[in-house]
Amino acid sequence: MVSRRDFITKTALATAATAFSPLLSSAFAAENQFTPNQPEMPEVEFEQMKAGYRLPNKSGMGGVAAGNAFHINTNEQINEAMQAAWNAGVRYFDTSPFYGYGLSERRMGHFLFNKNRNEYVLSTKVGRVFEPEPNFKENPNDIWKGKLNFKFKYDYSAAGVRRSVEDSLLRLGLSSIDIVFIHDLSPDNGDMKENWTEYFQQAQKGAMPELTKMREEGIIKAWGLGVNRIEPILKTLEVAEPTIMLSATQYSLMYHQDALSRLFPACEKKDVSLVIGAPLNAGFLAGKDRYNYGNTIPEGYLQKRNRMSAIAQNHKVDLRTAALQFSAAPAIVTSVIPGASNPKQSADNAASFKTRIPADFWKELKKEKLIAANAPEPKLS
C-alpha cells in the first residue's frame, strides 16, 4: 500500500527535473524553461528583481472566481476564461482548497490536465483540511455561492500541510504543485482575529519547516504566505525561509502606501519575491460596487475612484488596465493575478499588461496625490 508520505514523495520525481534553487532563478528565467506560445504583442516592460524566485511573466491569473465567489459561474465559463488567458500567454495560475471548498482546484486542474507540465506554474495553498459534510447548508453571507458539500478545520501543522498538498493533488488531478502558500494566517481572518498569533506559532513549528523540507526534497519549488495583511509576512520573514509571498489587497491603485513603506523593503532584504493578489480590490477597480471581501466600501473610496476614472478618461486610459500595471510595476513583484469569471475578462486583463500608458497619466495621479509619490511606474509607458 502507498502511504501518504510515499504518495507525496512521488511528486518529487515529477518536479525534480525542473526544480531549482531560488538563487538560480535568474538562470532559470534565462534558460526559458517555459515555452509559452508567446502572443504577438509582448508585455509592457516592467522592472524585474535580479535574485529570488521569478514567475514566467507579470500577467498571471487568480482562482477565486473559479470557486464561485460572489456569484455562481459555470464550468464552461471558467474553462473558457482560462483558455482565453492561456491564448494570451498567461502561464501562472493560483488557486486554493478554500476557493469554493475545492471547486476552484477541480476546475483549474481540469483545464491544466492535458497541458505540458513544464509550460505553466501553479500555486495552491495550505492551512485548511476538508472533510465531507452531507448536511451542508448554503449560507447567503458566505463569499462562495452554491453547494460546497464540505467543511474544514484549520491545520498549520507539518502533517496537516502534507495532507493538504496530497488532497490538492487529487482534486487538481495533477502530479505536482510548484508553489505552496500558507493561507489566511492573518488578523483579518474572521475565524482568528487577534488569535492569529496562536495559529502562527503552530505554523512556525509545523508548516514552515515542513515546506522548507519539501522544497529541499524537490516536491515543491517555492513557498510563502498567502495573506491580506502585511504583519504575518513580516513575521514570517523573521522566523523562516520563504522564497515568495502572495500579498492580496495591500498593493493596489487604491491602497498601497503601507506595502511601499514596510512590505517591499522587508522582502527586498531577503530576496523574497511578491505575487499581488486582488489587484482590482476584488473587482472595485473594474467598476464593481464591492471593495475587497467585506460588505462595505471604505469612506471616500467611491469618490477617489471617480477622480481617478476622470483622469484616466482624459488620458484615454482604462482604469482597470492602469490598476493592473500599477501593481505589476515594482521590481519585487514577480506576478499579478487578477481573477476573471468569463473569457472576456481574462482576455482583457491579459491585454492590459501589453497596453502602453502615457507617462503623463501617472504624473497627474501623483500630482493630485491619488497615488504615492514613490510608487514605481511601468518602465516603458
Ligand SMILES: NC(=O)c1ccc[n+]([C@@H]2O[C@H](COP(=O)([O-])OP(=O)(O)OC[C@H]3O[C@@H](n4cnc5c(N)ncnc54)[C@H](OP(=O)(O)O)[C@@H]3O)[C@@H](O)[C@H]2O)c1
Ligand atoms: N489571501 C490570499 O492568498 C488571497 C486573497 C485574495 C486574493 N488572492 C488571489 O488573488 C486573485 C485575485 O483576486 P480576486 O480574484 O479575488 O480579485 P480581483 O482580481 O481584484 O478582481 C476579480 C474580479 O473583478 C472582476 N473583473 C476582473 N476582470 C475584469 C474585467 N476585465 N472586466 C470587468 N470585471 C472584471 C470580476 O468580478 P465578477 O466575477 O463579479 O465579474 C472578477 O471576479 C485571486 O483570484 C486569488 O488567486 C489570494
